[in-house]
Amino acid sequence: MDNTKKVFREIKADAMLTSSSDLRRYLTGFPSSFGFVYTDFQESIFFTDPRYAEGARNALKNEFISVEIAKSEESVLEYIKSKKVKRLAVPMERLTVPEAQLLKKFRFKLADSMPAFTEAMAVKTEEELALIRRACEIAEAAYADFLGYLKEGMTESEAAGYLEFAMRKKGAEDRSFETIVAFGKNTSVPHHSPDETKLKKGMPVLADFGCKSGGYCSDMTRTVLFGKSEDGEFEEVYGEVLAAHRNALEGIREGMHGREADALARDLLKKKGLDKFFTHSLGHGIGINIHEFPRLSASSDDILKNGMVFSVEPGVYFEGKFGIRIEDSVYLKDGVAASFMKTDKKLIVI
Numbered sequence: 001m002d003n004t005k006k007v008f009r010e011i012k013a014d015a016m017l018t019s020s021s022d023l024r025r026y027l028t029g030f031p032s033s034f035g036f037v038y039t040d041f042q043e044s045i046f047f048t049d050p051r052y053a054e055g056a057r058n059a060l061k062n063e064f065i066s067v068e069i070a071k072s073e074e075s076v077l078e079y080i081k082s083k084k085v086k087r088l089a090v091p092m093e094r095l096t097v098p099e100a101q102l103l104k105k106f107r108f109k110l111a112d113s114m115p116a117f118t119e120a121m122a123v124k125t126e127e128e129l130a131l132i133r134r135a136c137e138i139a140e141a142a143y144a145d146f147l148g149y150l151k152e153g154m155t156e157s158e159a160a161g162y163l164e165f166a167m168r169k170k171g172a173e174d175r176s177f178e179t180i181v182a183f184g185k186n187t188s189v190p191h192h193s194p195d196e197t198k199l200k201k202g203m204p205v206l207a208d209f210g211c212k213s214g215g216y217c218s219d220m221t222r223t224v225l226f227g228k229s230e231d232g233e234f235e236e237v238y239g240e241v242l243a244a245h246r247n248a249l250e251g252i253r254e255g256m257h258g259r260e261a262d263a264l265a266r267d268l269l270k271k272k273g274l275d276k277f278f279t280h281s282l283g284h285g286i287g288i289n290i291h292e293f294p295r296l297s298a299s300s301d302d303i304l305k306n307g308m309v310f311s312v313e314p315g316v317y318f319e320g321k322f323g324i325r326i327e328d329s330v331y332l333k334d335g336v337a338a339s340f341m342k343t344d345k346k347l348i349v350i
C-alpha cells in the first residue's frame with residue numbers, strides 16, 4: 001500500500017493537502033524543498049515547481065502519484081475548490097499563519113491529518129528499515145575512521161568536521177542533526193556544540209552523530225577515553241551506564257509504554273544513586289525526522305509496536321567533570337528490541 005492511502009484512510013475528510021517537507025517526503029518518497037501533495041479518494045497529485053518537476057516525474061513515473069506544476073499554494077487551493085472538496089485535512093501543527101489565513105479565505109472545513117501521519121510514520125516498512133540500517137552502517141563505518149583520526153591538540157570542531165566528512169564519503173546524503181563532539185569536561189553538557197577545545201591525554205571524548213540515507217536517519221553516541229583517566233570514577237560510571245543501556249535493550253518488549261522502557265534504564269541507575277544525573281529521556285523515535293514518535297521517557301504513554309525504530313541512549317552527567325552517553329538506534333521486531341549497531345560498547349581507551 002502506498003503511503004498516501006495509508007495516511008488518508010485514517011482521516012475523516014474528502015481530501016488532504018500536505019506541504020511540510022518531511023511529510024511530503026513520506027508521501028512521495030521524493031526529496032523536495034517546495035511542493036504540495038493533494039490526495040482524495042480518486043487521485044494523488046504532487047504539485048511542485050519547475051525545479052523539481054522533471055526529477056519528480058522521473059522518480060514517480062511508475063507510482064500512484066502524478067506530478068503537476070503549481071505556481072503557488074493559492075493555485076493548488078483553487079484546484080481543490082474546483083473539485084468540490086468541503087472537508088480538507090491538513091497537518092495543523094505545521095501550518096504557518098499565512099497558510100491558515102489562505103485556507104480560511106477558501107472556506108474549507110479543516111480536519112487535522114497530523115495524528116494519522118504520526119501513527120503511520122512510526123511503524124516502518126521493510127524498505128524503510130533497510131534505509132535506516134544503511135544509515136546506521138554508514139555512521140558506524142565513519143565512527144571507526146574517526147577513532148583513528150583523533151590526535152592530541154585537535155579541536156572538537158575539527159573532529160566533528162572529520163566525522164561528517166567520513167559519513168558523506170561513505171555514502172551519506174547529509175548528517176541527520178548537528179554533530180556533537182565533546183572533549184573533557186564538555187562531555188557533561190549533553191548537547192554541547194563543538195568548539196575550539198583541544199584534545200588532551202586523559203580526556204573523555206563523546207561523539208553523538210548520525211546521517212541520512214534515502215531520506216532516513218541514524219543516531220548513535222559513544223563515549224571513549226583518550227588515554228587513561230586519573231581516577232577510576234569514569235570507568236566505574238561507564239560500567240553503570242552500559243549496564244543501564246543493556247538492560248533497556250534486552251528488556252524492551254512490544255506493547256510496553258514508553259515510560260516502562262525508560263524505567264528499565266532509569267531504575268538500574270537509581271540503585272546506584274545515579275538517576276539524578278540521567279537528565280534526559282531514554283530515547284525517541286527515528287525515521288525521516290531525527291526526533292519522532294514514540295517517546296521513551298518517564299512520562300510517556302506511547303505504546304511500542306513492532307516495526308518502530310527508536311534510540312536507546314541512557315546518559316549520566318556530572319556538571320563540570322564529565323558525562324557519559326551510550327546510544328544505539330534500535331528497532332522492534334517479533335516483540336523484542338534489536339540494535340542496528342554492531343560497534344562494541346565496552347569502554348575503549350585510545
Ligand SMILES: [Mn+2]
Nearest residue numbers: 219311313327
Ligand atoms: Mn538520539
